Structures are given as structure tokens and as C-alpha cells.
Amino acid sequence: MPSNLVFHSYLPKNASTSKSQKAADKGLLLHSTTHRSLDYTAREEEETRDSKPLLSHYIGIYDAKSGKLQVVEAKKMVVRGVVRSKQVPTSAALQEEKKSMLDQRTDLGQTFGTKKAKKAIQDKVLNAIAPQRKPGEDSSPVKLDDASKAILNSIGEVTSTMASREELQAVIDEAKPVPKANIDADEIYDVYRPEELIGTDILNLVPIREWQEKAKHGESIQFRSRYVVSRVQAIASNESAEMRLRVLRYLSIVLLFYLYSKPGRQKGTRQVPPREKLRELLAPAPEAVIENIRRKFSDAGQLRKFHIDLLIAHCCALACIVDNFEVDTQNLRDDLRIDQKMMNQYFHEIGARVKPVKDKTEDRILHVAKLMLPLDFPKQRQIRARR
Known part of the structure; x- marks a missing residue:
């Protein structure tokens, strides 16, 4: 000691x-x-009870x-x-005593809360920055303290580089498996031009002479697609509709390409037949046209969900060109073997509007997709903030 x-x-x-x-x-x-x-x-x-010290x-x-x-x-x-136990500094102790119940709950949440709770507390603290007024001067100008200014400056630096809602929507639209639309077009036929949708060279290679000859001589044109069969006779016999006939012929090859593919090993995929077999199935289509379709709508002999969505969206855009931008969706829906709700969604993705129309002659409801200006694309989904 x-x-x-x-x-x-x-x-x-x-x-x-x-x-x-x-x-x-x-x-x-x-x-x-x-x-x-x-x-x-x-x-x-x-000292023990009843004892006295012997020495004092x-x-x-x-x-x-x-x-x-x-x-x-x-x-x-x-x-x-x-x-000696460590003592809490007096100033810190006083500060702890002055903490309100809300501050104590915030501290507990930051210490023991989940990641979601901690993030919510942090967002609430950032959004709760309030200018401090001098006592008794409610109407006087207020000033932010240094900490608040630093936080606001950091928020400003971060948000200055953030994309706007329009830019985010543009990025989303660019990544979608849909044909590229000319949103600045003044006329509806300029939104999806066949020369841009298919390509001028490929479009000129599409064979239409056989269909024109059969239509001219009144012969029946047989095809696997209901959509094609229900339209080919009228379009092929119209000499002024050569471009629409080429688009219809190209669409028929795309439909056959999809219909001849088989479900793949992985769920949601389809397997394309080998090249030789595919050339035989799609004859008399030129090899350049077949290769153009195979490269555009498949990868390594496989159609994944992206390729399937891209193919069906192209079929919708091509059908709008063939039908003068007003399509009865039933035949195309039957060819693609999808339900009406999904068919409507694909047309919506290319900017068309689908409305049910009653056919009085046959007493049934038709679903008609109409492509018109302004285009009606799906909007970016807005998530409502939780309170």
C-alpha cells in the first residue's frame, strides 16, 4: 500500500x-x-462476541x-x-439524461433493430433536419448548423448524378425485348417501318411471287398459321399491297420458326431444329432470310424467355402493319398458343391499345389491338412510400 x-x-x-x-x-x-x-x-x-482485545x-x-x-x-x-470503476463523464451523463423518449427508441432501434428498421431510422433522421431557431425569436431568420449543412451538401452531390424518371424510363424501354419504335413519328406508319423492323435487303429477298400467282388464278393458299390463311388471299390479290404482302410472308416464316421449335431442357426455353432441318422446314424461304430470323430470335440454337418475348413482340408489330394498325388478336393468339391476357400485354408493350369489341354478326367478343398516336406504353411502376 x-x-x-x-x-x-x-x-x-x-x-x-x-x-x-x-x-x-x-x-x-x-x-x-x-x-x-x-x-x-x-x-x-x-471482534468476536464476548471477547476483549488482549492488546490495545x-x-x-x-x-x-x-x-x-x-x-x-x-x-x-x-x-x-x-x-475503481470508470466513471461516465459528467457532460455525457447529463446529455443522456436530456435525451427524449424518441431518441432512446432510435438508439434501441439502431442497436438491436433489423437492417430494414435501421434503414428506416436512418432515412427518418436524414429527413428530419430542421433549422434551429434562437429561443424567443420564432419569426427571426433561421440558420442550419454545420452538421446539417454537411448532410445536405452530401445529399445534393449524390442526387445531382441521379437519373431522372424520364431517363430511367428510357433505360428500361431500351432493355425490353421489343422492336424499337420511332416515338418521334408524326404518322402512325412511321412508328414501325418494315425497312427498319426487318431490313431492306431481307425484305426484298422474301418470296411473294408464288402467293401472288395463286391468288391471281383463284387457287387456295394453304398454310399452318390461322392468322396467315385468313389474310393472305385478300392481300395477295391486291396489287397495291405488295409491301404488306412481303411483311405477311416474313411474319409467316417467323411463326413457322417458332412453331417448329420444341420445348428445351430448361424450363421456359425452346430448342431450334438443326440448320439443315430448319432450312427444309422453312422452304422455300431463302437461306439469308432464315439466318436473319435465327440470329435475331435465338442464341446457340435456343430460344430463351428474352428471345420468345422479342419474337412475339415483333409478330405483334408486323401484324399491325399487315392489318393497317387495327388487329383482331384471336388468330395470332391461337397461333402463338398464349392466353388473351398475355396477348394484350405484348401489344401494350409495342404501344398499342387493346379493347374488347362485340361482334354482332357472330355474337361474340373480339379483342382488337389498335396502334395509334400517341403510343400507349406501359409506365414504370411507382412504389408508394410507406408511412
């Missing part, structure tokens, strides 16, 4: 009101906090002024040292 310790004496509360002789019999306690890391406490050694110690206190000597019993003390 260090020799330079300074002890302070303590007596029970009722010791000061007692007589001096009785006070000496009360339990004396000495305490020292002068050590840097230990607290020392000295207490009188406890006394000290003499000499008063030089009065010349008197006072003899006082020296009590036997037991000293114990304990490590």
Missing part, C-alpha cells in the same frame, strides 16, 4: 449527536481515492499552544483496495 495515501474519516450519522465517549465506540470508516486506479477502504477489525494501542496528541497531551486509543483497522 502506498505510503502517501490520504484517508478521510467517516462516522455513522447519529455519531455526531452522541456524546464523545460513545462516539469512540461507533464504527469508524476511512476512505481514500488519491490513488490513480484503486480505492482504499479501512474498517475496524470485527494508544497515541498521544500534544497541543503546543496549551501544553496539554491527549491520549487517544488507536483503533485496529483492516484496509482493502478495489479497482
Whole structure:
């Protein structure tokens, strides 16, 4: 025990009101906090019941002024040292006391909350920056503190590089498996031009002479597609509709390409027949046209969901050109073997509107897709903020 310790004496509360002789019999306690890391406490050694000390110690206190000597019993003390616990700084303690219930709940959430709860608390704190007013000056101009300014500056730097809603919508539209539309077109026939949708070179290679000859001589044109069979006779016999006939012929090859593919090993995929077999199935289509379709709508002999969506969306756009931008969707839906809801969605993806129309002659409901300006594309879904 260090020799330079300074002890302070303590007596029970009722010791000061007692007589001096009785006070000496009360339990004396000495305490020292002068050590840097230990607290020392000295207490009188406890005696067993009905026992008296065999040896007592006394000290003499000499008063030089009065010349008197006072003899006082020296009590036997037991000293114990304990490590001092770290004390919280007073300023921090006061700050903790001033915390409101909301602050305490926030601290608990940051400490024990889930990732979602912590993010919600952080967003709430960032959005709760309020200018601080001077006491009693409610109408005076307010100023943000340095911390608030720093947070607002950092938010401004981050949001300055963020894409706008229009830019995000453009990126989403660019990534969609749909034919590229000319959204700046003033006329509806300029939205999806066959030369851009198919390509001028490929379009000129599409064979239409056979269909024209059969239509001219009144011969029946047989084909696997209901959509094609229901339209080819009228279009092939119209000499002014050569471009529409070429588009219909190209669409018929695309439909056969899809119909001759088989479900693949992976769910949602389709397998394209080998090249030689595909050339045989799509004859008399030129090889350049077949390769153009195979490269555009498949990859490594496989149609994945992206390719299937792209193919069906192209079929919808081509059908709009063939039918002068107003399509009865039933035959095309039957050829592609999809339900009406999905068929409507594909037409919506290319900017068309689908409405049910009652056919009075046959007493049934037709679903007619109409492509007109302004185009009606699906909008980016807006998620409502939670309160």
C-alpha cells in the first residue's frame, strides 16, 4: 500500500449527536481515492462476541499552544483496495439524461433493430433536419448548423448524378425485348417501318411471287398459321399491297420458326431444329432470310424467355402493319398458343391499345389491338412510400 495515501474519516450519522465517549465506540470508516486506479477502504477489525482485545494501542496528541497531551486509543483497522470503476463523464451523463423518449427508441432501434428498421431510422433522421431557431425569436431568420449543412451538401452531390424518371424510363424501354419504335413519328406508319423492323435487303429477298400467282388464278393458299390463311388471299390479290404482302410472308416464316421449335431442357426455353432441318422446314424461304430470323430470335440454337418475348413482340408489330394498325388478336393468339391476357400485354408493350369489341354478326367478343398516336406504353411502376 502506498505510503502517501490520504484517508478521510467517516462516522455513522447519529455519531455526531452522541456524546464523545460513545462516539469512540461507533464504527469508524476511512476512505481514500488519491490513488490513480484503486480505492482504499479501512474498517475496524470485527471482534468476536464476548471477547476483549488482549492488546490495545494508544497515541498521544500534544497541543503546543496549551501544553496539554491527549491520549487517544488507536483503533485496529483492516484496509482493502478495489479497482475503481470508470466513471461516465459528467457532460455525457447529463446529455443522456436530456435525451427524449424518441431518441432512446432510435438508439434501441439502431442497436438491436433489423437492417430494414435501421434503414428506416436512418432515412427518418436524414429527413428530419430542421433549422434551429434562437429561443424567443420564432419569426427571426433561421440558420442550419454545420452538421446539417454537411448532410445536405452530401445529399445534393449524390442526387445531382441521379437519373431522372424520364431517363430511367428510357433505360428500361431500351432493355425490353421489343422492336424499337420511332416515338418521334408524326404518322402512325412511321412508328414501325418494315425497312427498319426487318431490313431492306431481307425484305426484298422474301418470296411473294408464288402467293401472288395463286391468288391471281383463284387457287387456295394453304398454310399452318390461322392468322396467315385468313389474310393472305385478300392481300395477295391486291396489287397495291405488295409491301404488306412481303411483311405477311416474313411474319409467316417467323411463326413457322417458332412453331417448329420444341420445348428445351430448361424450363421456359425452346430448342431450334438443326440448320439443315430448319432450312427444309422453312422452304422455300431463302437461306439469308432464315439466318436473319435465327440470329435475331435465338442464341446457340435456343430460344430463351428474352428471345420468345422479342419474337412475339415483333409478330405483334408486323401484324399491325399487315392489318393497317387495327388487329383482331384471336388468330395470332391461337397461333402463338398464349392466353388473351398475355396477348394484350405484348401489344401494350409495342404501344398499342387493346379493347374488347362485340361482334354482332357472330355474337361474340373480339379483342382488337389498335396502334395509334400517341403510343400507349406501359409506365414504370411507382412504389408508394410507406408511412
